[in-house]
Amino acid sequence: MAGNIFGRNLTLTTFGESHGKAIGGILDGLPAGLGIDFDFINGELARRRPGQSKLVSSRNEPDQVEFLSGLKDGISLGTPIAFMVRNKDFRPEDYKSIENTYRPSHADYTWDAKYGIRDASGGGRSSARETLSRVVGGAIAKLFLNKVGITMTAFVNRIGSIYLQEEYSCYDLNSTENSEVRCPDNKTSEKMISLITETGEKGDTLGGEITCIIKNLPPGLGEPVFNKLNADLGHAILGINAVKGFDIGSGFKSSEMYGSELNDEFYFADGRIRTKTNNSGGIQGGISNGEDIYFRAAFKPVASIMLDQETVDKSGQKSIINPKGRHDVCVVPRAVPIVEAMAALVLADHLIQNSSSKLENFL
Amino acid sequence: MAGNIFGRNLTLTTFGESHGKAIGGILDGLPAGLGIDFDFINGELARRRPGQSKLVSSRNEPDQVEFLSGLKDGISLGTPIAFMVRNKDFRPEDYKSIENTYRPSHADYTWDAKYGIRDASGGGRSSARETLSRVVGGAIAKLFLNKVGITMTAFVNRIGSIYLQEEYSCYDLNSTENSEVRCPDNKTSEKMISLITETGEKGDTLGGEITCIIKNLPPGLGEPVFNKLNADLGHAILGINAVKGFDIGSGFKSSEMYGSELNDEFYFADGRIRTKTNNSGGIQGGISNGEDIYFRAAFKPVASIMLDQETVDKSGQKSIINPKGRHDVCVVPRAVPIVEAMAALVLADHLIQNSSSKLENFL
Amino acid sequence: MAGNIFGRNLTLTTFGESHGKAIGGILDGLPAGLGIDFDFINGELARRRPGQSKLVSSRNEPDQVEFLSGLKDGISLGTPIAFMVRNKDFRPEDYKSIENTYRPSHADYTWDAKYGIRDASGGGRSSARETLSRVVGGAIAKLFLNKVGITMTAFVNRIGSIYLQEEYSCYDLNSTENSEVRCPDNKTSEKMISLITETGEKGDTLGGEITCIIKNLPPGLGEPVFNKLNADLGHAILGINAVKGFDIGSGFKSSEMYGSELNDEFYFADGRIRTKTNNSGGIQGGISNGEDIYFRAAFKPVASIMLDQETVDKSGQKSIINPKGRHDVCVVPRAVPIVEAMAALVLADHLIQNSSSKLENFL
Amino acid sequence: MAGNIFGRNLTLTTFGESHGKAIGGILDGLPAGLGIDFDFINGELARRRPGQSKLVSSRNEPDQVEFLSGLKDGISLGTPIAFMVRNKDFRPEDYKSIENTYRPSHADYTWDAKYGIRDASGGGRSSARETLSRVVGGAIAKLFLNKVGITMTAFVNRIGSIYLQEEYSCYDLNSTENSEVRCPDNKTSEKMISLITETGEKGDTLGGEITCIIKNLPPGLGEPVFNKLNADLGHAILGINAVKGFDIGSGFKSSEMYGSELNDEFYFADGRIRTKTNNSGGIQGGISNGEDIYFRAAFKPVASIMLDQETVDKSGQKSIINPKGRHDVCVVPRAVPIVEAMAALVLADHLIQNSSSKLENFL
Numbered sequence A, B, C, D: 001m002a003g004n005i006f007g008r009n010l011t012l013t014t015f016g017e018s019h020g021k022a023i024g025g026i027l028d029g030l031p032a033g034l035g036i037d038f039d040f041i042n043g044e045l046a047r048r049r050p051g052q053s054k055l056v057s058s059r060n061e062p063d064q065v066e067f068l069s070g071l072k073d074g075i076s077l078g079t080p081i082a083f084m085v086r087n088k089d090f091r092p093e094d095y096k097s098i099e100n101t102y103r104p105s106h107a108d109y110t111w112d113a114k115y116g117i118r119d120a121s122g123g124g125r126s127s128a129r130e131t132l133s134r135v136v137g138g139a140i141a142k143l144f145l146n147k148v149g150i151t152m153t154a155f156v157n158r159i160g161s162i163y164l165q166e167e168y169s170c171y172d173l174n175s176t177e178n179s180e181v182r183c184p185d186n187k188t189s190e191k192m193i194s195l196i197t198e199t200g201e202k203g204d205t206l207g208g209e210i211t212c213i214i215k216n217l218p219p220g221l222g223e224p225v226f227n228k229l230n231a232d233l234g235h236a237i238l239g240i241n242a243v244k245g246f247d248i249g250s251g252f253k254s255s256e257m258y259g260s261e262l263n264d265e266f267y268f269a270d271g272r273i274r275t276k277t278n279n280s281g282g283i284q285g286g287i288s289n290g291e292d293i294y295f296r297a298a299f300k301p302v303a304s305i306m307l308d309q310e311t312v313d314k315s316g317q318k319s320i321i322n323p324k325g326r327h328d329v330c331v332v333p334r335a336v337p338i339v340e341a342m343a344a345l346v347l348a349d350h351l352i353q354n355s356s357s358k359l360e361n362f363l
Helices: A038-048 A108-115 A121-126 A128-147 A173-178 A186-201 A229-238 A251-256 A332-354 B038-048 B108-115 B121-126 B128-147 B173-178 B186-201 B229-238 B332-354 C038-048 C108-115 C121-126 C128-147 C173-178 C186-201 C229-238 C332-354 D038-048 D108-115 D121-126 D128-147 D173-178 D186-201 D229-238 D332-354
Strands: A011-015 A022-028 A065-067 A081-086 A151-159 A208-215 A243-248 A266-269 A272-275 A293-299 A309-312 A318-321 B011-015 B022-028 B065-067 B081-086 B151-159 B208-215 B243-248 B266-269 B272-275 B293-299 B309-312 B318-321 C011-015 C022-028 C065-067 C081-086 C151-159 C208-215 C243-248 C266-269 C272-275 C293-299 C309-312 C318-321 D011-015 D022-028 D065-067 D081-086 D151-159 D208-215 D243-248 D266-269 D272-275 D293-299 D309-312 D318-321
Touching: A011 A128, A011 C011, A011 C022, A022 A128, A022 C011, A022 C022, A038 A065, A038 A128, A038 A332, A081 A128, A081 C081, A121 A128, A128 A151, A128 A332, A151 A173, A151 A186, A151 A332, A208 A332, A229 A243, A229 A293, A229 A332, A229 B229, A229 B243, A243 A251, A243 B229, A251 B208, A251 B243, A251 B293, A266 B309, A293 A332, A309 B266, B011 B128, B011 D011, B011 D022, B022 B128, B022 D011, B022 D022, B038 B065, B038 B128, B038 B332, B081 B128, B081 D081, B121 B128, B128 B151, B128 B332, B151 B173, B151 B186, B151 B332, B208 B332, B229 B243, B229 B293, B229 B332, B293 B332, C011 C128, C022 C128, C038 C065, C038 C128, C038 C332, C081 C128, C121 C128, C128 C151, C128 C332, C151 C173, C151 C186, C151 C332, C208 C332, C229 C243, C229 C293, C229 C332, C229 D229, C229 D243, C243 D229, C293 C332, D011 D128, D022 D128, D038 D065, D038 D128, D038 D332, D081 D128, D121 D128, D128 D151, D128 D332, D151 D173, D151 D186, D151 D332, D208 D332, D229 D243, D229 D293, D229 D332, D293 D332
Parallel strands: C266 D309, C309 D266
Antiparallel strands: A011 A022, A022 A081, A065 A081, A151 A208, A208 A293, A243 A293, A243 B243, A266 A272, A309 A318, B011 B022, B022 B081, B065 B081, B151 B208, B208 B293, B243 B293, B266 B272, B309 B318, C011 C022, C022 C081, C065 C081, C151 C208, C208 C293, C243 C293, C243 D243, C266 C272, C309 C318, D011 D022, D022 D081, D065 D081, D151 D208, D208 D293, D243 D293, D266 D272, D309 D318
């Protein structure tokens, strides 16, 4: 199976090259009877859109999503929901220079190695534009999750050397969207903006980190052994362009700690079993325990820098590259809704999966 | 689909509770005609085995693997290779005390929440003993990969506060197995051993990190979009018990770097396209580029500490727990072959997948 | 996994309700480098189209397929090929009467039972219009198969009581498409046409049978045990609307024969192993043997008859139904390209699967 | 994915060669909390066992199934249930003669073509002994189905030229197991036995047909489009050795009938919607409607006849074969529990799948 189908129970199959006719997808396996809030979906797309501020690329993408099937009067039918967005803002001439030249740390060379053919224009299918389909699918998954009370929110906790010093619980996550860089702390946000501006002036680029928090997940989601909830979240997030790292709960820091520091003691309150601390990040043995899930994704800097770089062309001849296309200095703020979308798809998939874990569900 | 089948083209389906009759698995999709080196498989199992040194738990597991099918005179038939290991060393009385009490940061509570029933003895299927099946499957995948020249090796780069300071290329990885803690640096190795001994005397436990290096992978492996090679590796590694983080190439550090620092410039040498640096970790756009793949896995400390901890029982009543079973202070050295095994399964799966990427492969 | 993804290696994911905005699909897993002959695809669609003759329904469907992705200058990129056809000829008023009334032997009641909601207009997703996506996907699969020499052709061997008396080898299958009912024998063809005309005048409908022949398949395709080539062909064909039976090779007749009559003796000729007879239908033990594959599909008559029928509405109240929409007397001739398409998808899937059956393919 | 995993939600992965160490399987995805009746499973195995009567082969297979995992005190844990049966009755010398010679209408040649290697002894994995694992998995699926009231029963309706003349409702299906040939009609049963005896004396073999009836299935099971309930049943049954045809409801006869004869009118009775007739065989639009499902499977005669047959060896040299092993004249009666088992696996899979069809199931 090629890699364009995501999920096992709720599947998102996506298509589209950056400068092809359209991009889109098919969401299959959504239960029938869900009301689809199109404004919400459009809002999610707007969050992902380039050109939201002066900090990001100015490509004018209206990203008007058209739903082609699976709905009747805005209610899900239980049949596949297909959607697409027409690509409008082609400037293929921008990419002519790189058709035969491999941009450093881009996917140009590896796609040629794999397929022997490549749609260079706009990065083809390796373009970040592909994530638009994920945001649409993820938005619908969110609507489903919201029906059972599950919510999720992500924010930027680092850009380059600037990062949030405290745990997520110290910030008002409702303020995230007020920040141009989607960082819930005002001062950090301003420093990040300054860093992005300076870096852009040098023609360079920046990476960063995103933290995502999932609340109100019932205990019991996640398939032990290979498809642990953390493993499936990792798979989803590491499949986003430019993500180089993923950790969950106390994550990489766990490896430096003692068991006695890290263990989450149980207690009973408000009619349910809780943990006093949450180093586990809401997942134990691959299964949700009802506490907040929180995880972190590390994004490398955008590969397209406005500086001379050495490379080779298809024939192996040395070449100097200095891209002239439209490029972001830092895409991490725009990746926030993408991270949420992928997490939503994973959780919805596991919510469906878990409905058959016990015989009593069938009686 | 429940979570006990791993892979898409080469599938490993595993079974078994820690103190049940047996554990094992079925490897399906292996090409016919591969010679199976049983000594190699047993060697891999020996690397994983408890009781290898005074540092780890003393459970006496002969772990004699029996192959039940799929082979003729030691050659793979193309049919499923089933294998199993009988469980012999039961001490169910060790676990009676915890049958109704939830051990902090173990999977006891979440399994009960999910299934409403649990085999408490020895941790049941959530026991690390389950990884034995992964090592057998992974060993066979290694034999397949070796046939096309692909090799992999992992080592411990951190235990608690002690870690390797240099890049992997600075160490002689052939010396890893000489170290009781599977760390390729003698001095660091000794410090790690001291730390483990001290920590064990306090009844506490330690986590750590493992680095894995894959060499000689041809360019072109990995399915772009959702099943990127890095995403599938992350899924595989995050599905190992106690893993809380995964990063690849320059990983989490990427988020602090500038694009100009991170980008890997291309050059041509020895008839093929190479990169001068390898911050990408051998994968670009989700597809291998022929350079070394290297990734890191973060393991939390063993949850079973020999200290009093507060918890609750099934009914929510407060309880104090102080486990008396056999437990390791630090399992990270034993996890080295498990990390390699999971990586091998992913690579073999993608090697098979990639055989159909181009029309010319069919002509 | 819901039922809108077909195949394991080459996957066709389809979407669309009959009177929704569009229907279409995504073909994923096609090797890169295949030239796509759009005229051929349009030709296949034309073969399926209603209104080809006076014998079938007069709905005017231009069925203009638009390709949205996965191609560059008509060559497959190895990325998903998405396509769609806009629905244009809505007459929702035709279906108002049946929104709350269950048409006998239609899918109205069962869809309501399953989903609690249904797009009644035009039959929604249960409409035969859904097969349009199969024909597009199948046409591309045919182009792939043709590259390795595999061809397939289907024809009508029965309509109601009129049927072909001889084996397929007795007819010139190239003449099939000259027949309005896709029967390769002129006289039988004429009788079928008469029967259809008579039956239509009575307001009644007819079923029939289709035979499909696959030639030049190499030996070795098919996965023994559960995914035998015959089992996968059966799954594909039985998933077409109105198909109630499938048999292969000597099929149902086999059950009446002696082993000594049925067995296909081997001989050697032209450098390869052949069978003298072909009762096996080109498949032994679930794997192709290089001889012709031939199978038969039985179609029930169209459920929409122009006669009064008793039924009930959603509330269980008795009702009389006499549909007024556009309906075929017999859809079997139009189903010929659909049968071929589904067979092509199965064979292409197995061709890809089989490329990893032997170690030598990797060396 | 190779062909040894059956199902999507409830998966049965099987292994084993006829004369290897063992055969068995892993059933994954069964809900936790199901009581396993081992006597029932052994009873199902006994129904399948060779040597039940003088009519079938005398191989002495105790078929003692051992459960290795997934159960605690006889209750399913929600984890994989692994099981195996040791192979004991090897007579490899019986098969030496055929190691290099291709038996007509067996899988010898095609397996060699596919894999380049074959375990000739006892037919290896292509042996009917493989179905033992299906019967164990299917027996557990039956236990699950029975909990929600679904039952199934199959019987032999034809052996060679002898067949039942009436619909299934005319026979007392409870008497099936009293018949040595599993035919519920005494007189027909006797004729079948005579025919088998005569045919065996001539060294020849016989095929036949099995009918399977499923009762009390709730409406709503089956995934429209590709995974229709009938398509999945067909896939399951056509994957049984020697099956050459499958039809459902009025099946192949439908193609000869008029729509007005075939349509099943709806009525309301006992609080639910019913059909007056049941030509649909309990499935409309691929989804169950609550009426009886009934289908038919056609088995070809056993390929191993005790008569001289021409064939070739691996090198293409002509050879005469006359097998001396233990062979049945007619395996159809023994296939009855296998047909039921495969149907049970399909229904259990769809029962699980259907639990997520509507949003209301999650609220």
